[in-house]
Amino acid sequence: MLNRTTSPHQKAFRLLFLLLAGGVPPDGADAAEAEAVFVGEKRMQAFDFWIRYPDYLADELLNLFGQSRDAALLDQAAAIVQDREPDLRRYPMVRFRYGAYERMDDAVAILEYRGLVKVRMRDMGHYGETDFLIRPGTRELADRAIAEHPVLRWYADRAALVNRVAGGQSGDALKERQYRRIEYARTPLNRTIPGIADTVVARLRDLLDGHNGGSR
Amino acid sequence: MTETGTPPPWADAIAAKADMPAETVEEVLARHRIRPSPVPGQPRRMTIESIAFAGTKDEARGGQPFAFTWNGLGPGLWAVAAPANFAGKSTVFEVAKSLLRGRLSVQPDVADWLASAELLFRVDDTRYRVAVAFEKRVPSGTLELLKDDETHIQLGGFSSEPEFEQTMGGLMMDRLSLARLSAWRQGSEDSPGRAAPHDWPMLSEALFIGTELRALIGDVVVDGLPARLLQMFVGLPWVSTLFEARTALKQVEEEIARKRRRREAVDARRKIRADAVRGELAAAKARLDAVIGSGDLRRRLVETEGELAGASDQLRRIRAAQREAEAALDQAQAEHDEDLRQHQDFLEAKAAHAVFGRLRPTCCPRCESAIPRERQRRERESLECSVCGTNVGKRDADNDVAERDLAARVEASGKALATARGDAKAIAERLAETEAEVLRLDATLAGLTGDLKGSAEARWTAEADVSRLEGRLEEILADEPETSDGPALELDRRILKACEEVTNDLVKAHRDELLKAISERLAELARRFGMKGVSSARLNGQAQLSLTKGSTETNFSRSTKGERMRLKVATVIAMLQVGEVAGVGRHPGVLFVDSPAGAEEIIQEDVDELLDGLASLEETMPWFQVFVATTKVDAVADRVRPDHARIADGEVLW
Known part of the structure; x- marks a missing residue:
């Protein structure tokens, strides 16, 4: 499954929910034109990777479980595996020097065109940072869309999970977390990042056995 | 021993009778020292030269010492005469006999009186002296050989009765060449029979005719003695050979019997051992038969191996099928996943499109210019995209078909996946069954192999036992003791029997002739001695004499x-x-005839005839020496030379 054809509208929709899930209330200047702000393109790319590689997300969930021992995290990771998401919900990406990357121009354009999102550059000195302003009413619209098209519900749920896993960290921090895992997986440059489903399954089994004091 | 030149007819006759080659016969005869004796051999001649004795009578008879000496004796007729019966005539003869025999045999009272005695005699050219002293009848003395120059060599000394007898017996048997006349003494298991050389006292009977009249020849009645005494007088040819042959034959037959008895004992023991081993062998064979049932075991082993091989093959095939089924399952899964993804993506895309399509465009994505209302309206009516002008209506229609198509594909691949899962499950079940079967057969095989090995070991042990015991039995049965001697002994026996028969025939032939001649002469002499009625006599080999008197037998x-x-x-x-x-x-040529007239039945004329008859022997046998003791003094005076007679002055001789 090297090539998965996702329509531009699909991508746009996915991006919309990512932005909605990871958005924060705007500060003074942005409050006039936005109901939320998603800070950083890098952060957006990181969110995108985790929604597109369920097994890497599950792996992160297990890491978090290791720290917090929250059983819900374990259950969530188990559900991802049991629903065969690593096969059915992987949307492959190519590995570049700094990790997974894909141009989001078309998806952004669709959102901007429909007046849902506005891209705003922030001047940082010798480089610019991209933020995504979410127009007022967009959340309401998104909720209505899901209600009318239940088939899209997964994106909303998954985006929320990704946001939780991200834990409010910056784009650089998230990239760092992801890069370690991708590097471990030894993905060659410019190649499609492969799945780690078998590793996750094995890890999950061990943790489930340990957590429950025996086989589940 | 064979003579040089042509083989003797006697040996030939034996060879013919035994049906054996002449060389074999000669070898056997030589080995047993059987010599032919066609000629009886040169007889040895004895002559008494002097008789002397002395002693002291007992008080009852006067207690006087006495002595008797008669010297200068030689061949011819000699007489001792005294008118009365108890004049001591017999003592002279008895003393001579005693000294010759080595055994004191005088009348009891004389035996007590006797203190010493001496006898000088000659055998052929050799002179001997035996001098004895008696101490209460126990003899002690010497036997000497006297040489011409008056020196003497002691040949023996004795100081007891057995020694005396042995000394004289030894000398006589040897010097008179009488050893070959000795009889065979029956032997026992431990000491086989042998020729007995101590027969001189018996054989010496041939020298005496005494007052004992029960036996024709000699004074003593002993079984078989007369026949041998006959041979003392008449040396029949082949007699010594016959004795030698009989002796050797008896020896060999005893040896054969002894060997047979020994062999029977050994065979009996061997049979016991063999039977014991046979018993063990039967038991071992029974054990072996019990074990040989492993043939069935082997068959089952082979069957099980076959089944296992079949099951193993099937296992391999099923495993290969399983790999294919799993590959097919993976494939079906992958295909179904792909169909699912495509369908899902399609639906999402459609929904997203619908969502975004309803949204009124506000500004150009590129330049953010606002989209004119006219464009918006055109899009709603003619389905032309307000951004790029593409007709979007047609796309919607295509999508319906595509959606149905994708849905169908999902269903189809779903079914295919289910089928593939079913197949994989079925194969997995069959695999498990076959693996279990293989394990089961493996275990069975291991069990059978163990059983077979165990029974094989039991079988090898039983086979080893059987073969060891068979070998033992063979060993025992093959153990033949000393058969080598058997045929050789049998051969000897055959030849010796033939020899005995042939020699006996020869002896008989000669003897019959001689006995006939003797018988005729005997009859003549009997008539001359006053038995006028004897018309014929018959003397047989056993020295039995039958007569015909007139018409009476x-x-x-x-x-x-x-x-x-x-x-x-x-x-x-x-x-x-x-x-x-x-x-x-x-x-030997010495004869003592005691008191032919001692009995009243003998009359004067008879004595005369006797003396004449004895005197006549001088002519034909000048070496012959005969002593006669009689009461008929006159007859002696008439018939005997004065220097050959001792006539008692008065009543006693000494």
Whole structure:
């Protein structure tokens, strides 16, 4: 499954929910034109990777479980595996020097065109940072869309999970977390990042056995 | 021993009778020292030269010492005469006999009186002296050889009765060449029979005719003795050979019997051992038969191996099928996943499109210019995209078909996946079954192999036992003891039997001839000695004499004492004369005839005839020495030379 054809509208929709899930209330200047702000393109790319590689997300969930021992995290990771998401919900990406990357121009354009999102550059000195302003009413619209098209519900749920896993960290921090895992997986440059489903399954089994004091 | 030149007819006759080659016969005869004796051999001649004895009478008879000496004796007729019966005539003869025999046999009272005695005698050219002193009848003395120069060599000393007898017996048997006349003494298991050389006292009977008249020859009645005594007088040819042959034959037959008894004992023991081993062998064979049932075991083993091989093959096929089924399952899964993804993406895309399509465009994505209302309206009516102008209506129609198509594909691949899962499950079940079967067969095989090995071991042990015991039995049965001697002994026996038969025939032939001649002469002499009625006599090999008196058949035993006396003398003289004429005489040549007239049955004329008859022997047998003791003084005076006679002055001789 090297090539998965996702329509531009699909991508746009996915991006919309990512932005909605990871958005924060705007500060003074942005409050006039936005109901939320998603800070950083890098952060957006990181969110995108985790929604597109369920097994890497599950792996992160297990890491978090290791720290917090929250059983819900374990259950969530188990559900991802049991629903065969690593096969059915992987949307492959190519590995570049700094990790997974894909141009989001078309998806952004669709959102901007429909007046849902506005891209705003922030001047940082010798480089610019991209933020995504979410127009007022967009959340309401998104909720209505899901209600009318239940088939899209997964994106909303998954985006929320990704946001939780991200834990409010910056784009650089998230990239760092992801890069370690991708590097471990030894993905060659410019190649499609492969799945780690078998590793996750094995890890999950061990943790489930340990957590429950025996086989589940 | 064979003579040089042509083989003797005697050996040939034996070879023919035994049906054996002549060389074998000669070897056997030589080995047993059986020599032919066609000629009886040169007889040895004895001559008494002097008789002397001395002693002291006991008080009852006067207690006086006495002595008797008679020297200068030689061949011819010698007489001792005294008118009365108890004048001591017999003592002279008895002393001579005692010294010759080595055994004191005088009248009891004389034995007590006797203090010393001496005998000088000659055998052929050698002179001997035996001098004895008696101490209460126990003899002690010497036997000496006297040389011409008056020196003497002691040949033996004795100081007891057995020693005396042994000394004289040894000398006589040897010097008179009488060893070959000795009889075979029956033997026992431990000491086989042997020839007995101590027969001189018996054989010396041939030298004496005494007052005992029960036996025709000699004074003693002993089984078989007369026959041998006959041979003392008449040396029949082949007799010694016959004795040697009989001796050797008895030896060999005893040896054969002994060996047979030994072999039977060994065989009996061997049979016991063999039977014991046979018993063990039967038991071992029974054990082996019990074990051989492993044939069935082997068959089952082979069957199980076959089944296992079949099951293993099937296992391999199923595993290969499983790999294919799993590959097919993976494939079906992958295909179904792909169909699912495509369908899902399609639906999402459609929904997203619908969502975004309803949204009124506000500004150009590129330049953010606002989209004019006119464009918006055109899009709603003619379905032209307000951004790029593409007709979007057609796309919607295509999408419906595509959606149905994708849905169908999902269903189809879903079914295919289910089928593939079913197949994989079925194969997995069959695999498990077959693996279990293989394990089961493996275990069965291991069990059978173990059983077979165990039974194989039991079988090897039983087979080893059987073969060991069979070998043992063979060993025992093959263990033949000393058979090597058997045929050799049998061969000897055959030849010796033939020899005995042939030799016996020869002996008989000669003897019959001689006995006939003796018998005729005997009859003549009997008539001369006063038995006028004897018309014929028949003396047989056992020295049994039968007579025809007139028309009556009678024999020696049935004759009167007087007749018997005369017949004894007649027999002796007849034997001596015939033997001399025939050249077979063997008598040593000394004869003591005691008191032929001691019994009242003998009358004067008879004594005269006896003396004449004895005197006549001088002519034909000049070496012959005969002593006669009688009461008929006149007859002696008439018939005997004065220097050959000792006549008692008065009543006693000494």
